[in-house]
Amino acid sequence: MKNILYAITHSLYSGRARSYLIKNQIPFEERSTGHESYKAEVLPLAQLPTIPTLVTAEGKVIRDGAAIIEHFESMNGGANQPLGPRQRVLSALFDVLGTDGLLRPAMHYRWNFPDDNLEFIRFHFVYSQRDLPDRDEKTEAMMNRMRHAAQFFGVTDATAPLVESLYLDYLLALNAHFATYPYLLGWRPCVGDFGLLGPMYAHLARDPHPARLMQQRAVRVYRWVERMNRADQDVPEFFNAETDYLPDDQVPETLLRVLQCLAEDFVPETRAAATTINAWLKAHSPEPGSPAVGRVVHTIGAAEFSVRGTTLSGLAQPHRFYLLQRVQAIYESLTAAEQASVERMLLACGMEDILALKLDRRIGRTDNLEVWL
Numbered sequence: 001m002k003n004i005l006y007a008i009t010h011s012l013y014s015g016r017a018r019s020y021l022i023k024n025q026i027p028f029e030e031r032s033t034g035h036e037s038y039k040a041e042v043l044p045l046a047q048l049p050t051i052p053t054l055v056t057a058e059g060k061v062i063r064d065g066a067a068i069i070e071h072f073e074s075m076n077g078g079a080n081q082p083l084g085p086r087q088r089v090l091s092a093l094f095d096v097l098g099t100d101g102l103l104r105p106a107m108h109y110r111w112n113f114p115d116d117n118l119e120f121i122r123f124h125f126v127y128s129q130r131d132l133p134d135r136d137e138k139t140e141a142m143m144n145r146m147r148h149a150a151q152f153f154g155v156t157d158a159t160a161p162l163v164e165s166l167y168l169d170y171l172l173a174l175n176a177h178f179a180t181y182p183y184l185l186g187w188r189p190c191v192g193d194f195g196l197l198g199p200m201y202a203h204l205a206r207d208p209h210p211a212r213l214m215q216q217r218a219v220r221v222y223r224w225v226e227r228m229n230r231a232d233q234d235v236p237e238f239f240n241a242e243t244d245y246l247p248d249d250q251v252p253e254t255l256l257r258v259l260q261c262l263a264e265d266f267v268p269e270t271r272a273a274a275t276t277i278n279a280w281l282k283a284h285s286p287e288p289g290s291p292a293v294g295r296v297v298h299t300i301g302a303a304e305f306s307v308r309g310t311t312l313s314g315l316a317q318p319h320r321f322y323l324l325q326r327v328q329a330i331y332e333s334l335t336a337a338e339q340a341s342v343e344r345m346l347l348a349c350g351m352e353d354i355l356a357l358k359l360d361r362r363i364g365r366t367d368n369l370e371v372w373l
Contacts, residue, residue, distance in 0.1 A: 084249025094192025154312035263350035272303035
């Protein structure tokens with residue numbers, strides 16, 4: 001039996017897991033969630049109808065890209081985890097930034113440019129489902145729900161110029177970094193590369209409008225997206241390529257500039273989300289073991305925050321803090337000297353607050369579900 005990845009081509013989170021399997025040369029077969037085996041055999045064990053979901057060669061069902069990567073990292077000795085304390089923290093942080101911190105531009109550039117994107121997107125939504133009589137009707141209903149997703153993350157007519165300005169600043173900074181190194185931390189991908197790839201592949205490098213922007217303004221980022229979907233190192237433009245992470249726990253200034261760009265909205269949004277979720281926790285006191293993801297998110301509400309004088313309102317999502325717990329756990333495991341080094345690094349890029357931004361209740365994972373502890 002082989003590993004089976006249930007995913008769809010245009011899914012943000014699927015790209016993260018798919019790339020990990022490719023880069024680590026883990027054999028797998030990819031199936032759409034429209035495959036008859038998904039609802040009948042996989043979904044009852046996956047708990048939620050989210051993707052990606054993996055059925056391992058041994059028959060174990062794993063829902064969510066973070067859990068899929070964690071499963072294989074536990075088996076391969078952390079092959080995609082750098083050893084230095086600063087690099088370890090940044091790898092985990094970029095995983096959060098990619099899977100949760102770039103949802104706003106990902107949704108905006110997919111759904112708010114229908115003249116360029118709509119037919120491309122519709123094709124993928126249609127053919128991710130089985131050919132049943134109601135397929136077209138289901139497709140339109142699904143797409144209509146997703147069209148509103150950008151608004152959940154704070155994209156409106158008033159905020160769209162800010163969203164685009166922030167994204168372009170980040171895109172150009174990332175392009176400058178990839179002029180020197182093919183991956184975030186040097187010459188091989190880390191967990192953070194896979195997390196960052198999620199929005200950068202499925203939405204921002206494939207949908208026609210943002211793909212054209214990336215190809216014209218940030219060709220090195222586009223090459224990284226291609227590179228992350230190949231099993232080999234794929235660095236022919238680097239004539240003196242090495243093979244490992246940067247030595248001595250180095251973090252390039254170019255990468256700190258990328259973090260500085262992302263911090264502009266990620267930090268104030270995370271701070272506001274923590275306040276909103278903690279108020280909800282105080283008011284509702286969810287039972288230990290009850291879901292911290294899924295429908296419960298919409299009962300928590302939105303968090304307001306300001307960036308460059310513009311007010312945004314985004315859905316406050318506990319899952320961001322579930323991922324941030326990993327960053328904070330790495331930091332807390334370090335020696336005092338190592339912690340001080342990490343603090344200086346994060347201060348230099350405006351990310352220092354993420355070490356202390358926590359919920360009043362921790363989130364764990366039981367039977368494929370993120371739950372309140």
